[in-house]
Amino acid sequence: MSQALIAMRDGQDAEAEPLLRALADEFPGFVSPRLNLGILLLRGNQAEAAETALRQVLQIDAENSVARHQLAILLRRQGRFQEALTVYTKLLEGKPDHALAHRNLGILYDLYLDKPRQALAHYKQFAALSADGEQETKMWIAELKRRIGAGEKLAAEVK
Template identity: 60%
Template sequence: MRQAISAMQTGDEAQAVLLLQGLVEAYPDLLSPWLNLGILRLRTGQLESADAALQQALRLDPENPVARHQRAIVLRHQGRFKEALALYQALLAAHPDHALGHRNLGILYDLYLNQPQQALAHYRRYAALSVDEQAESRVWIAELQRRIAAEDR
């Protein structure tokens, strides 16, 4: 597993896939190889296989916040917005301080569901939870507030 993670971190995606495929075949009941294979497939735009790997990860651990979050991103990319919304909501109900869950739910509400008030709430929560990304989220919040104010006129 260490070699696969190292390959992912250095951008050697082909090696990482080979290693992870070997791990899921040899140890189909281990969560980490499925989860990392799903993340890698998402990163390379292979949404169908990313979804399959992440679904398997969720079968092994239905409450896993990383698997829920990554699968919700896959669903969003596939245009399956209602399913993504339900998965984000379940994630945040179980893990209300999951910063990236709030960020990505805000994106879903903002860019795909046209629900700016809901997006704003999640962008604000993300900003409160994520020190490293506050500058980026402040821009999103200001832009969204501007758009909401323009719509109210």
């Protein structure tokens, strides 16, 4: 396992993949080889194989937040937005302090589902949970507040 992780860290995915596959086959009840395989496959744009690996992790450990998060990212990238929303929601039900899930759910709401208020709530939650208070997130929050305010102003003018 350590060889596979070192290879992944060093960007040697072609070396890491067979090691992870062998470990996943040899130890089918262990999460780590299969989870890392899913991450590796997702990183390599092998969406179908990555989804299979991540769903297998969730069969072993239904509450695995890393697998859920990676699966939601994969689903969003594939345009399967409602499925991604379901996975993010389930993840945050079990782990409400998962900062990156809030960030990525904010992105999903903002860019793909056109729900700025929901996006704003998750960006704010991400900012509150992340230690560095990312500047980019602060800009997203300011932009969403501006867009929401402009939308409300326009709606009032139309009435």
